[in-house]
Amino acid sequence: EETGDEDGYEFGKGDFTEHACRYCGVSNPACVVRCNVPSCRKWFCNSRGNTSGSHIVNHLVRAKHKEVCLHKDSPLGETILECYNCGCRNVFLLGFISAKTESVVVLLCREPCLNVNALKDMNWDLSQWCPLIDDRCFLQWLVKIPSEQEQLRARQISAQQINKVEELWKTNPDASLEDLEKPGVDDEPQPVALKYEDAYQYQNVFAPLIKLEADYDKMMKESQSKDNVTIRWDIGLNKKRIAYFVFPKEDNELRLVPGDELRLRYSGDAAHPAWQSVGHVIKLTAQEEVALELRASQGVPVDVNHGFSVDFVWKSTSFDRMQGAMKTFAVDETSVSGYIYHHLLGHEVENQTVRNTLPRRFGAPGLPELNASQVLAVKSVLQKPISLIQGPPGTGKTVTSAAIVYHMAKQGQGQVLVCAPSNVAVDQLAEKISATGLKVVRLCAKSREAVSSPVEHLTLHYQVRHLDTSEKSELHKLQQLKDEQGELSSSDEKKYKALKRATEREISQSADVICCTCVGAGDPRLANFRFRQVLIDESTQATEPECLIPLVLGAKQVVFVGDHCQLGPVIMCKKAARAGLAQSLFERLVLLGVKPIRLQVQYRMHPSLSEFPSNSFYEGTLQNGVTVNERQSSGIDFPWPVPNRPMFFYVQMGQEEISASGTSYLNRTEAANVEKIVTTFLRSGVVPSQIGVITPYEGQRAYIVNYMSRNGALRQQLYKEIEVASVDSFQGREKDYIILSCVRSNEHQGIGFLNDPRRLNVALTRARYGIVILGNPKVLSKQPLWNSLLTHYKEHECLVEGPLNNLKQSMVQFQKPKKIYN
Amino acid sequence: DDEVHVRQKVAEVDPQEAANFEQELRAVMQESIEQRRQELRGRPMLNMVIPMNLFEGSARDHHGRGVGGDSGDEALDEEAGGSKEVQVKVLVKRGNKQQTKQMYIPRDSSLVQSTKQKEAAEFEE
Ligand SMILES: [Zn+2]
Ligand SMILES: [Zn+2]
Ligand SMILES: [Zn+2]
Numbered sequence: 001e002e003t004g005d006e007d008g009y010e011f012g013k014g015d016f017t018e019h020a021c022r023y024c025g026v027s028n029p030a031c032v033v034r035c036n037v038p039s040c041r042k043w044f045c046n047s048r049g050n051t052s053g054s055h056i057v058n059h060l061v062r063a064k065h066k067e068v069c070l071h072k073d074s075p076l077g078e079t080i081l082e083c084y085n086c087g088c089r090n091v092f093l094l095g096f097i098s099a100k101t102e103s104v105v106v107l108l109c110r111e112p113c114l115n116v117n118a119l120k121d122m123n124w125d126l127s128q129w130c131p132l133i134d135d136r137c138f139l140q141w142l143v144k145i146p147s148e149q150e151q152l153r154a155r156q157i158s159a160q161q162i163n164k165v166e167e168l169w170k171t172n173p174d175a176s177l178e179d180l181e182k183p184g185v186d187d188e189p190q191p192v193a194l195k196y197e198d199a200y201q202y203q204n205v206f207a208p209l210i211k212l213e214a215d216y217d218k219m220m221k222e223s224q225s226k227d228n229v230t231i232r233w234d235i236g237l238n239k240k241r242i243a244y245f246v247f248p249k250e251d252n253e254l255r256l257v258p259g260d261e262l263r264l265r266y267s268g269d270a271a272h273p274a275w276q277s278v279g280h281v282i283k284l285t286a287q288e289e290v291a292l293e294l295r296a297s298q299g300v301p302v303d304v305n306h307g308f309s310v311d312f313v314w315k316s317t318s319f320d321r322m323q324g325a326m327k328t329f330a331v332d333e334t335s336v337s338g339y340i341y342h343h344l345l346g347h348e349v350e351n352q353t354v355r356n357t358l359p360r361r362f363g364a365p366g367l368p369e370l371n372a373s374q375v376l377a378v379k380s381v382l383q384k385p386i387s388l389i390q391g392p393p394g395t396g397k398t399v400t401s402a403a404i405v406y407h408m409a410k411q412g413q414g415q416v417l418v419c420a421p422s423n424v425a426v427d428q429l430a431e432k433i434s435a436t437g438l439k440v441v442r443l444c445a446k447s448r449e450a451v452s453s454p455v456e457h458l459t460l461h462y463q464v465r466h467l468d469t470s471e472k473s474e475l476h477k478l479q480q481l482k483d484e485q486g487e488l489s490s491s492d493e494k495k496y497k498a499l500k501r502a503t504e505r506e507i508s509q510s511a512d513v514i515c516c517t518c519v520g521a522g523d524p525r526l527a528n529f530r531f532r533q534v535l536i537d538e539s540t541q542a543t544e545p546e547c548l549i550p551l552v553l554g555a556k557q558v559v560f561v562g563d564h565c566q567l568g569p570v571i572m573c574k575k576a577a578r579a580g581l582a583q584s585l586f587e588r589l590v591l592l593g594v595k596p597i598r599l600q601v602q603y604r605m606h607p608s609l610s611e612f613p614s615n616s617f618y619e620g621t622l623q624n625g626v627t628v629n630e631r632q633s634s635g636i637d638f639p640w641p642v643p644n645r646p647m648f649f650y651v652q653m654g655q656e657e658i659s660a661s662g663t664s665y666l667n668r669t670e671a672a673n674v675e676k677i678v679t680t681f682l683r684s685g686v687v688p689s690q691i692g693v694i695t696p697y698e699g700q701r702a703y704i705v706n707y708m709s710r711n712g713a714l715r716q717q718l719y720k721e722i723e724v725a726s727v728d729s730f731q732g733r734e735k736d737y738i739i740l741s742c743v744r745s746n747e748h749q750g751i752g753f754l755n756d757p758r759r760l761n762v763a764l765t766r767a768r769y770g771i772v773i774l775g776n777p778k779v780l781s782k783q784p785l786w787n788s789l790l791t792h793y794k795e796h797e798c799l800v801e802g803p804l805n806n807l808k809q810s811m812v813q814f815q816k817p818k819k820i821y822n
Numbered sequence: 823d824d825e826v827h828v829r830q831k832v833a834e835v836d837p838q839e840a841a842n843f844e845q846e847l848r849a850v851m852q853e854s855i856e857q858r859r860q861e862l863r864g865r866p867m868l869n870m871v872i873p874m875n876l877f878e879g880s881a882r883d884h885h886g887r888g889v890g891g892d893s894g895d896e897a898l899d900e901e902a903g904g905s906k907e908v909q910v911k912v913l914v915k916r917g918n919k920q921q922t923k924q925m926y927i928p929r930d931s932s933l934v935q936s937t938k939q940k941e942a943a944e945f946e947e
Contacts, residue, residue: 048835050835051839051843052835052839052844053843053847058843060850061843061846062846064850066854075923075924076912076914076923076925077923079914082915084914087915088858092850092851092854093854093855093858096912097933098933098934099913103908103910103911104910105910105911105913105925105927106912106914107912107914110855111855111858111862112858112859112862128932128933130931130932130933133847136843136844136847140928141925141926141927141931142925657849657852658845658846658848658849659849659853660849660853660854660856706860
């Protein structure tokens with residue numbers, strides 16, 4: 001008689017034995033393998049069930065995991081499958097091969113070991129290499145397929161359920177399939193609204209969305225641990241230890257930025273105790289090398305270089321500040337003026353004008369003369385409590401903002417707060433404002449103090465260190481001591497902190513303008529400051545709660561600068577994005593009827609290049625502040641099909657492919673032609689820094705970088721200096737020549753990312769002198785906007801095909817654009 | 823009605839899903855290869871030790887495992903369709919040590935086929 005209890009068969013409790021397939025529950029040791037990714041370690045069986053691949057293959061592909069281990073009771077015993085020659089554990093590369101005689105077989109990887117010449121010399125029949133994964137299953141003689149009986153007793157999981165549970169595991173690795181059925185997991189959060197009853201309702205909607213985004217961010221970052229990291233040690237100017245190492249990015253989801261906090265660990269050896277320290281990223285090189293400034297200088301194992309581990313230290317600061325701002329907005333009546341409060345919530349409020357004497361001229365010292373639309377913007381902004389300025393590409397947003405801030409500061413309403421979501425934008429604006437002669441303090445996050453900045457002399461930490469008065473000599477002495485010794489005695493430390501705080505306060509208070517990121521406005525060092533006038537640049541790239549942080553410090557007059565026809569804030573959590581977190585406050589205010597003042601003269605693009613964006617995105621209102629002559633690249637001999645029209649659409653018919661991450665695409669033909677175009681530019685006298693290659697897909701970005709450096713016809717270094725980036729990361733920037741690789745080319749699927757008109761707008765408006773677009777017109781023409789772009793190029797005889805040195809007009813037929821229904 | 827039950831279960835793999843999955847799988851494979859090519863600059867050396875004593879008496883291991891158990895005559899088995907599997911030794915590394923494990927693999931596996939053909943060819947020579 002069976003005493004089934006110990007066998008792990010405890011039906012009804014929902015608990016499977018440890019090695020049961022996490023999809024279906026089959027637990028026969030001969031039929032299961034364990035995913036060997038440390039954060040996963042789940043077991044899966046080799047049965048297909050109702051899906052096209054076996055459960056283990058399904059998991060590996062969906063989770064992008066690539067290593068497995070056999071069960072201890074399987075015929076091979078507990079074995080990590082790896083190449084017998086090189087130890088490669090990527091199961092997608094492994095296969096069996098007979099070692100001379102059929103009775104002995106080994107696992108060998110197909111790249112590179114199967115190509116090692118010595119093997120051929122040994123007379124092995126390499127053509128009979130037999131892949132480990134065949135027909136979407138593991139080799140059945142290695143990992144058995146569960147019997148029909150076993151499969152019938154198992155859970156009948158569908159492909160959809162597999163997708164869902166894999167998605168769930170990304171945030172909760174211990175989740176079970178039952179969790180899919182639990183209420184909540186699939187519930188969509190409450191979506192954002194146009195209007196809100198009160199700030200509590202506002203908070204009730206946004207707080208859960210911020211929480212979702214924060215959880216996702218945390219999960220993403222904390223799963224980024226890396227082992228076996230090799231360190232190069234250095235010492236910074238401030239005498240702190242700096243660790244250099246390579247932290248490769250796996251896919252496009254996580255990018256390290258200066259200021260990020262990482263933990264470096266060493267597990268210890270005979271000569272070194274275990275050690276760890278936290279540090280801040282102060283620099284990222286083009287070769288993806290990270291410079292980490294360590295917090296502690298004591299006990300660092302600087303004579304060791306190998307075997308370190310790196311973890312991401314997630315900080316909730318920015319999310320906490322958004323939540324805090326929403327709370328302040330709700331509970332503190334003085335956080336913003338009544339007008340702004342009601343206006344932001346979408347309540348009907350009677351128009352108000354700000355009573356201020358207007359300046360006689362609207363430009364500002366140290367800035368270029370303003371054009372008519374810029375003057376109009378400055379003038380109208382100064383009279384309104386809430387205004388929106390829309391700055392299409394190259395229209396002088398920063399100069400206009402600086403002029404506005406200059407006049408605000410001169411009105412004597414107290415200090416002006418200037419913010420933007422990104423540090424780069426804040427730095428640019430701080431520099432321009434400082435050029436008008438105003439006293440500017442750039443407040444940086446503590447974690448970014450060691451990050452070099454173009455406006456270092458404006459930063460608070462720099463000014464504190466260089467405030468060279470005799471009363472402050474005490475602070476300087478202590479600072480010096482701290483730099484040299486790494487730390488101070490506790491009484492000195494106390495004294496140092498108090499002196500530093502007082503000095504910071506003194507410097508900040510004497511400034512006309514404080515510049516910081518939106519999140520930086522929540523810095524405790526500004527806790528007791530009040531700002532009646534606030535300008536937020538790039539506000540279309542911030543989420544609402546992010547914009548709220550600078551506002552709740554007493555705003556009475558607010559200026560939002562941005563362009564809702566370009567890309568919005570990046571939201572990682574799809575659920576939060578679907579619920580509307582990606583809609584900026586600027587956009588909602590537009591929907592509420594606030595009319596943006598548009599800057600109308602662009603100074604960036606050759607007039608031929610601005611024509612289509614102007615007509616398609618800005619109702620044809622964009623005027624050219626540059627002439628054809630000013631954008632003529634003399635001495636550059638590039639085969640533009642129409643002279644004086646430095647643009648063409650280069651017809652490509654190569655197929656798209658899905659990239660390694662499974663979430664991105666690449667297109668080899670386009671990449672090869674990008675290289676040819678780049679080479680032609682370089683040969684004609686264009687230098688690498690003038691060229692930008694843009695592509696909407698990380699997969700293609702990585703592929704192009706690689707392809708150019710391996711196959712480029714000229715010196716490798718030249719190609720390395722060329723910036724290849726996503727559309728999104730080119731926002732706000734420009735290059736003389738832009739090459740845009742569209743990638744998508746398929747019969748039935750959509751064009752994904754390219755569908756977003758805002759992304760197309762950004763892509764088309766980065767170039768000053770010339771643009772080349774590579775894409776498949778047959779596919780792209782289905783989308784109405786792309787159809788009109790293609791028609792525009794065709795009408796101007798700029799739709800071409802054939803070799804670069806002999807471009808011919810293309811007769812390719814467009815498809816009828818599909819109507820978009822919403 | 824067990825049969826019907828099974829048939830219901832076996833059916834219904836959504837062709838679209840199957841096609842998507844196949845594409846994703848190919849992508850992972852392709853990129854794995856790509857990634858390796860990038861990682862490994864220059865060709866690696868052959869770095870494996872195959873203990874030669876393994877090959878001794880390999881002929882003896884070369885018997886089929888048919889329905890009837892240990893019939894030694896392959897030709898007979900094949901004609902009778904009885905022997906579906908052959909025994910092989912899988913050579914694995916445990917740290918620095920080599921180890922072999924016995925496995926049965928299908929007679930129609932390309933792994934077996936090739937060597938059989940070769941052996942046959944050699945035999946004819
Ligand atoms: Zn299973
Ligand atoms: Zn896994
Ligand atoms: Zn190998």
